[in-house]
Amino acid sequence: MTTIFDEEVTCAVCGMKQTVREMGSTNELGPGDLDMRPGEMRRSTMEYWVQQCVGCGYVAPELATATEGAGLIVASKEYRAELNSADRVRLANRMVCRSLLDAASSDLVTAGWRRLHAAWVCDDANAMEEARTQRRAALELFERARASGQRAMKSVEGGVEVLLADVARRCAEFERALEYCVAGLAASGMPEFVRKILEFERALVRARDTACHSVGEVEETSARTVH
Numbered sequence: 001m002t003t004i005f006d007e008e009v010t011c012a013v014c015g016m017k018q019t020v021r022e023m024g025s026t027n028e029l030g031p032g033d034l035d036m037r038p039g040e041m042r043r044s045t046m047e048y049w050v051q052q053c054v055g056c057g058y059v060a061p062e063l064a065t066a067t068e069g070a071g072l073i074v075a076s077k078e079y080r081a082e083l084n085s086a087d088r089v090r091l092a093n094r095m096v097c098r099s100l101l102d103a104a105s106s107d108l109v110t111a112g113w114r115r116l117h118a119a120w121v122c123d124d125a126n127a128m129e130e131a132r133t134q135r136r137a138a139l140e141l142f143e144r145a146r147a148s149g150q151r152a153m154k155s156v157e158g159g160v161e162v163l164l165a166d167v168a169r170r171c172a173e174f175e176r177a178l179e180y181c182v183a184g185l186a187a188s189g190m191p192e193f194v195r196k197i198l199e200f201e202r203a204l205v206r207a208r209d210t211a212c213h214s215v216g217e218v219e220e221t222s223a224r225t226v227h
């Protein structure tokens with residue numbers, strides 16, 4: 001069950017007081033997607049992941065906080081263009097704007113996730129070309145993060161390769177996706193299930209499959225192979 005409540009906040013950028021809707025709690029049932037998009041009900045709560053100021057357009061997980069220089073970014077032409085883009089649904093615009101703010105504060109991992117969140121929103125809106133555009137942007141940010149020592153996935157060995165492979169595959173960057181799979185499978189100390197996910201991902205890449213697939217499919221494939 002997802003719980004939502006209203007809260008009065010003051011925008012940290014422009015000082016405007018307003019009421020926002022926040023998520024108190026939710027749950028997640030069933031397997032998520034290979035790109036780490038969670039299952040329901042969390043899957044359908046993206047509109048509460050970021051807030052947008054009705055005054056200045058500042059986007060943040062919490063409007064009451066802002067990093068130094070956020071106001072200049074919010075006022076920039078690039079930010080305003082992304083915020084008001086007619087090529088995407090509004091929630092995707094918010095995710096992109098938040099990505100700009102995170103990247104400006106050198107949090108490239110979070111910036112990459114925000115672009116991936118924008119892709120998920122576009123998936124739901126059946127805006128597939130824009131979803132591919134946002135995945136390419138996410139991939140570039142994750143790569144920049146990795147080059148600077150930031151990891152998009154810290155919890156499990158091989159998780160980064162699974163994420164990058166799937167993001168690349170979904171935007172038809174098949175050669176890059178295959179490289180991530182090969183690199184992941186060559187790593188030592190990887191959990192068996194992560195290895196199975198990478199093998200499944202590699203098969204999808206070789207089939208030039210750009211569709212969404214879930215972790216549950218890996219389990220089903222493994223079960224069929226055993227029997």
